[in-house]
Amino acid sequence: MRILGGISRKKHAMYFLLFTVASFVFSSLAYYIPFGYGIRLSLTSYDAISKPIFIGFDNFKELFQDPVFWVSTKNSFIYALYVVPTIVILSFLIATGLNKETRLIMFLRVLYFLPMVTSSIAVSLVWKWIFHRDYGILNRIMEFFHLPRQDWLGDPKLALLSVAIVGIWGGLSYNIILFLAGLQNIPKTYYEAAMIDGATKKDMLFYITVPLMSPITFFVLVTTTIWSVQVFDTVFIMTSGGPGYATYTLVYYIYRNGFFWFRMGYGMAIAWVLYGFLLILTIIQFALQRKWVYYE
Amino acid sequence: MARFRFFLIVSLVVAVFSLSFGVTTIRYGVWMVEQMDGIKAQIAAFEKEHPDIKVKLEVVPWENYWTKLQTMLAGGNCWDVFAMDTGFYMEDYVIRGAVLDLTPYIERDHIDLSVYPKMVLAIHRFNGRYYSLPRDYDTIALYYNKDAFDKAGLKYPDESWTWTDVIYAAEKLTIRDKKGNVVQWGIVSDPGLEAVQQVVFPMMYSNGVEIIGKDGHMNIDVPQAVAVLRSIRDITKHGYAPKPLPNIQDYFISGKAAMMLEGSWMLGYYDKNIKSFKWGVAPFPPFGVRATISDSLGNVIWAKSKHKEAAWTFVKWLAGKEAAEILAKTGAVIPAYKGTADMWVKGFPKEHQKDAEVFIKSVAFTNPWPRALGESKWFDRLTSYYLFEIVSGRLDVEKGLKMATEEINRIIDQTKKRYSK
DSSP: OOTTTTSOHHHHHHHHHHHHHHHHHHHIIIIIHHHHHHHHHHTEEOOSSSOOEEOTTHHHHHHHTOHHHHHHHHHHHHHHHHHHHHHHHHHHHHHHHHOSOOHHHHHHHHHHHGGGGSOHHHHHHHHHHHTOTTTOHHHHHHHHTTOOOOOTTTSTTTHHHHHHHHHHHHHHHHHHHHHHHHHHTSOHHHHHHHHHTTOOHHHHIIIIIHHHHHHHHHHHHHHHHHHHHTOOHHHHHHTTTOSTTTTOOHHHHHHHHHHTSSOHHHHHHHHHHHHHHHHHHHHHHHHHHHHHOOOO | OHHHHHHHHHHHHHHHHHHHTTOEEEEEEEOOGGGHHHHHHHHHHHHHHOTTEEEEEEEOOHHHHHHHHHHHHHHTOOOSEEEEEHHHHHHHHHTTTOBOOOHHHHHHTTOOGGGSOHHHHHHTEETTEESSEEOEEOOEEEEEEHHHHHHHTOOOOOTTOOHHHHHHHHHHHOEEOTTSOEEEEEEESSSSTTOIIIIIHHHHHHTTOOSBOTTSOBOTTSHHHHHHHHHHHHHHHTTSSOOOOSSOOOTTTTTOEEEEEEEGGGHHHHHHHOOSSOEEEEEOOOSSSOOEEEOOEEEEEBTTOSOHHHHHHHHHHHTSHHHHHHHHHHTSSEEOSTTHHHHHHHTSOHHHHHHHHHHHHGGGGEEEOOOOTTHHHHHHHIIIIIIHHHHHTSSOHHHHHHHHHHHHHHHHHHHHHHTOO
8 A cells, every 4th residue: 555655535446446347357257257157057068059958966976977087187186296396396496596696597597487488389299299209309318328218108107297297397487486586585694694603505595595485485386286287288289188098187178078079068067176176275285384384 | 631531431431342242251161281272272263153252261270170160169150161071070060050951952952962972972961961062082091102012022912902911911011120119110000000990990891890880879899899909909019000199190101101001081192292102002901891981071051150141152062063173183082073083083193093093993892981979079089098098908909899889878878868859
């Protein structure tokens, strides 16, 4: 409210309306209305062409007996397990490395940020070639080190991991920026004081940087979890859910149902269950944060 | 100045109106990127004959065509006319009322249906009604790399070949480097032999499997079907054919495969693009009796199109002789119209005319694409899961086919129940 300090009550109300109404209209159109419409459709059999037929909770009943739904759930969460801890730890470490003001580091920051501004479709296409069984550069490298060639995207044991590698690569940059901003907010005086008291570099990392960064870490953890459980584009381009079910994720399964199999209602039901999963997961994370997140 | 501006606006308005007055624009959606020359030539010829109708062509590649189509239908803003893979997907759109029943138009305009081969016309008939007219058809045969056969000292495949000859040749033609990596595959499809249209279904027909029975259910858990899949899996296991890949890969065009089971739709493309080796075509090698498979495309009209008459004029023209002749000359696909298949053959250089004839002669023993309700879903499940896993050797043949049959029949029943009203 400091920004609006010194202006009249009337003007204040006007700004309030202007900003809130505008954002409400846009978020309604893009979010709340489809959200509500989705609830309604999840209770119907809807093929997106003819009229929806109300079927009550049949979609949800079917869903809990649907093996592909459970495989997709499992894959989504295994993917998150691959991606989330790796991203949190790696982007934290890289950000610490980049927290200097030399020319080289500034240049490196740009490089690290590049994946963020690259189209994920283009990225997935390039990675598809890197992973290619016959012509991929990764298998050439494996051969160079006398390691056996792998069918990265065609082997069900490896496919999800390969997709996760791309997810990690693509997800790092945004989180590095977040951590970097957090690091630059830590006053230098803390480190100076610690140095005078004879603290080592390791002590400073664990007793100053990590606790002061915990709110950012928490934010990164929550957003990365949600983002990774919702993985879609890399799966869509690189494996189409294959081989077999090996890379079917929840969002990909929703897409498959809604836009391939004429089962929009069923897709909506899965979307709602996914929403429930993420809500529970986030609540748990918020409950646990009291134990480790330190607010100044 | 104001007056000048007024004049400018009026003359602009008049110009725009006079241009658009009496001209109907219809949107035409297709996926056949490899046939663009022919499609554009067709549209140009049609617009010349019908100056009152303009056709706006919109191309979306096959991988995204069906999702785009479904999204557009859902949004209520679709192409007036669009290409339909009649064998594969038409029924899914017919039962949902997304495409216009053309039967009344056909009767009104006295369209002669006898100009299309009977087998091809059958693909376009649903419970006695027509929603599309035949545009083209295809058959499957065996492409082979003559250079690879010469090097191995083998005789070229011909109509006497059976599946046993193929396996024998595939073994001899598979070449590995010192590390054991395959340099040349014995036989491929796109790229593995799990390809439904080019390998699995025609072989099942050849072995006497009635893929979709009279009751509309799938029957691919029978011993004859198991035998076919066992053979395909064994060839793959021995490494004569590549394992299934999630993405399409053409080993034949790059000279990395000696034989390929492929459709007639690739003939024109190979004729133009293969320069580094000599090649030929032999009939589909029988596993039991002689057989192959055919699908046919047609053009359909969106049920909610605002320009149904203009759309029908276009669809009617596309199914006519002139349109077929244009298609024949570009060599991409075999047009369905009587007599134009010959033009298609003659359009190829001498050395490949005999190869083109192989596809035409295959019509004598071909089978229509097996059609059943819910194909958008079950075809996807059959290809991307069951056949993929069986041929990769991760799913037992007998068990896999039984599971596939059960799931597919469940999908068929669900769809039937949902749309019976």
